[in-house]
Amino acid sequence: MLISNAYAQIPGFGTEGGLMSFLPLILMFAVLYFVMIRPQMKRQKETRAMLEALAVGDEVVTAGGLLGKVTAVKDQYISVELNAGTEVQMQKGAVTTVLPKGTLKSV
Numbered sequence: 001m002l003i004s005n006a007y008a009q010i011p012g013f014g015t016e017g018g019l020m021s022f023l024p025l026i027l028m029f030a031v032l033y034f035v036m037i038r039p040q041m042k043r044q045k046e047t048r049a050m051l052e053a054l055a056v057g058d059e060v061v062t063a064g065g066l067l068g069k070v071t072a073v074k075d076q077y078i079s080v081e082l083n084a085g086t087e088v089q090m091q092k093g094a095v096t097t098v099l100p101k102g103t104l105k106s107v
Contacts, residue, residue: 051092054078059099062090067104 054060058070060080068080071087078095081087 050098051095054092054095054098057101059101059104060095061097061099062094063096064094067099069104 054070054073056070056073059067060070061067062080066080066082066088068082068088070078071081072079073092076091077089078092079087079089
């Protein structure tokens, strides 16, 4: 015949322990945690601290690439002066970087 016989495996022979079978899965999760999850949580914490510390007079870069000086800070929104006489309102989350003082000279 073309189909070979199937025999049952002897119990306990050739099987690994319960913990040993989950060891690769545990190691993969540990590597994933230290390579991806932990740095992302640290970056989110730093971004949240930066947004909470925004103050009037800070020079910022927005997600759209606009550079300006913060003129007013509210709960969720800030006003940014892009140029003399040009002021826009945006969400705090649009700020990506706070620049060192004196970086912008034209504003």
